[in-house]
Amino acid sequence: MAEDFEPKIVGFLCNWCSYAGADLCGVSRYQYPTNIRVVRVMCSTRISPHMVLRILREGADGVILGGCHIGDCHYISGNYYTERRFEMMEKMIELAGLEPERIRLEWVSASEGERFSKVVSDFVSQIKKLGPSPVRNKPEVAKKLEGAENASKSFRMKALVSKEYNLLTKENVYEEMLDPERLRNLIEQAANDEYERSLILTLTQDKSLSVKDLSKIIDVPTDRVLEHIVALRQKNLIAMEHPDGFTPTYHAIIIGGE
């Protein structure tokens, strides 16, 4: 790791607590590293997973999300949803081969100026230990992050993650509570499927690839790649070609493309 590495960090802070905490930190003259660039959002729940994944893909070394303490969100339950989404972001980042420690979620209230400076200092030193983002010199990581970004935008992931909090805290129409473990497993499985399918589409956008090629790049067995191809073909998202006469290859169908 370069001794003089200065990480680029993006911080999303909710208007009512964390941003006000950052403000108090400045007014109170607590020091913190200047590596963070702050984006103010009205509530932490406005930070969509795909935004964070995109920022990492563009080369940020870390992203920190700040919100009100649990129970204090000015929109009542926004930060409960943020917690669920954050778990999905960590999962997607890990699938893409990046350290999940490159993102952090912290609750900082408007009166915790000193805590804000400690949180930022600690996160910056954590990122310094991890070193520069591999995205800068490994294009394959950027491709995988693109796959993760697209997966997090899929209807299935959005629906599951946004409903998770309600599904775990309220009874369904049959007056039953869902088993949290079962729901987590379901979301985990959906995240894996969506990630792998999105990555197949991302990789086959510029070049036709065979099941064997895809299995090697994504690092999943060929039968699983084939299952995804079948699902993608049913949705008319991927097309088959026979360049060698024997081995079929696949390319993504770009809607509105040539």
Ligand code: FES
């Ligand atoms: S307003 Fe701060 S987390 Fe919702």
